[in-house]
Ligand SMILES: Nc1ncnc2c1ncn2[C@@H]1O[C@H](COP(=O)(O)OP(=O)(O)OP(=O)(O)O)[C@@H](O)[C@H]1O
């Protein structure tokens with residue numbers, strides 16, 4: 365049941381567009397040879413997904429660290445809830461809020477009023493990035509938070525006892541032991557980003573489109589299911605390659621340890 | 628060699644409160660340079676807390692911590708020339724055995740040479756009887772092996788002061804003895820000051836220059852093993868250090884030699900702590916201070932008739948659990964030679980137990 369849709373998509377990808385749209389049986393590689401037509405979408409995805417993941421990571425790590433290590437237990441729960449709350453409202457509504465904030469009447473007008481010149485924010489890759497970080501931050505914070513929370517604080521004392529100043533303790537103990545959480549968070553965000561279409565559609569204004577947008581376009585608007593399937597297959601392949609690389613990385617890194625769990 | 632007036636570290640009226648829990652209560656203690664000091668006491672009496680204040684993981688709620696005469700209450704652990712073997716090892720799970728042991732050496736500035744680090748680590752591994760284990764992961768080691776890695780990780784740094792929190796609790800008797808000898812050798816060779824926490828009174832008695840007995844966050848007595856054994860200040864210490872029989876009675880005449888009435892019989896012995904007439908107190912006799920005879924006991928000895936309840940063969944000695952109508956059950960340790968003279972005693976047999984007049988100590992019951 366799980367793989368059935370995938371098989372359908374795989375079969376479709378070798379077919380052709382029916383006369384009234386949809387799918388007509390055929391066997392050709394034309395769809396795959398045509399992928400170049402959607403190169404811009406692949407390029408955008410392959411550039412913005414990693415950058416978005418990285419941006420999420422850079423903001424999420426300090427946040428998770430603060431939550432797990434620094435905050436008192438009372439605040440911990442409070443702050444955790446604050447991190448989740450945005451998740452409770454639909455991404456659609458949240459994106460509208462950002463459209464307003466980044467749009468002509470939002471931040472840019474504020475910046476202009478301060479005499480710092482006119483800048484375009486909405487419908488730029490930057491806007492898409494902001495949307496991504498905002499939308500995916502909790503997914504990154506949680507796995508990192510969990511790995512830091514589970515870290516045995518006595519190890520930090522041991523490092524300090526052996527003469528390591530706080531920065532060294534962080535680099536040699538905290539960071540390596542939180543790597544599984546980092547890897548999990550990155551993978552989650554990255555995989556989901558590869559299929560993202562809402563954020564680019566709303567904050568990118570059709571200028572910054574992802575593979576996800578191409579799929580929506582092909583399946584819903586131009587009803588070319590065969591070509592759409594080929595694009596989808598290509599996307600799945602890219603994901604498979606990344607996930608395999610991830611597995612390799614964590615396996616080698618964790619080296620069969622039982623004190624930390626992976627995904 | 629051991630400078631009487633050369634303290635390396637000191638706790639001055641140091642207390643540590645965790646909310647309502649008082650983990651250390653007004654602890655004052657001077658640790659002499661080069662000595663081997665043990666903390667002895669039951670679980671939860673504050674031994675780890677005292678070590679943690681010395682190591683720099685806890686700031687005392689009140690009082691001071693001194694190192695080399697300097698007040699260091701707020702000095703962070705990584706700036707103190709102290710290493711600690713943690714009760715729960717706290718080994719780094721993501722590092723190999725070698726890297727765990729090398730951790731402290733790699734923190735030193737100026738940096739040590741790679742070869743020097745490797746050599747020191749290998750030597751430490753030899754000391755703890757784990758040669759060729761360097762490449763192993765921590766989770767591939769048994770509990771006892773992990774404990775020895777923790778030991779190696781601390782001693783490799785040759786700190787001025789080494790704190791050991793029950794560093795041999797997970798080792799079998801033979802290995803434990805080996806490690807004890809290694810530690811003593813190391814201490815003499817390197818002149819490191821050792822502070823050892825232990826539950827095990829035998830370990831404390833055999834290894835330490837001085838023992839500090841703790842109870843409920845307080846120090847109850849500090850002294851050499853012999854002092855503690857021969858002149859315990861309180862019933863608690865007498866009970867904790869070695870085996871002791873307590874015969875309960877009431878003080879009839881106080882003084883350096885105290886008189887006490889036990890089940891209608893007048894007894895007397897030295898009282899290390901002043902007592903008052905009418906106070907409940909006990910005559911404390913070590914099992915080896917009592918002897919057993921088949922015939923009535925000699926003139927200058929206090930004696931009571933007993934029934935043998937049990938016999939425990941200990942090799943050099945035999946321990947008898949005996950029963951007296953007034954005094955209850957108590958232990959008698961009979962050396963092999965004495966047994967050869969008197970003949971063995973069988974459970975159920977009647978015999979005479981006796982001790983030198985004035986032997987033992989009289990201690991208050993609180
Ligand atoms: N972080 C803490 N928070 C609250 N109470 C604590 C804390 N650490 C220790 N205590 C309490 O302080 C007392 C002394 O603890 P400590 O760890 O010093 O005992 P210990 O003598 O080392 O015992 P053990 O032999 O079992 O290791 C105990 O009652 C313990 O419950």
Ligand SMILES: [Mg+2]
Pocket residue numbers: 674675676714792
């Ligand atoms: Mg302890």
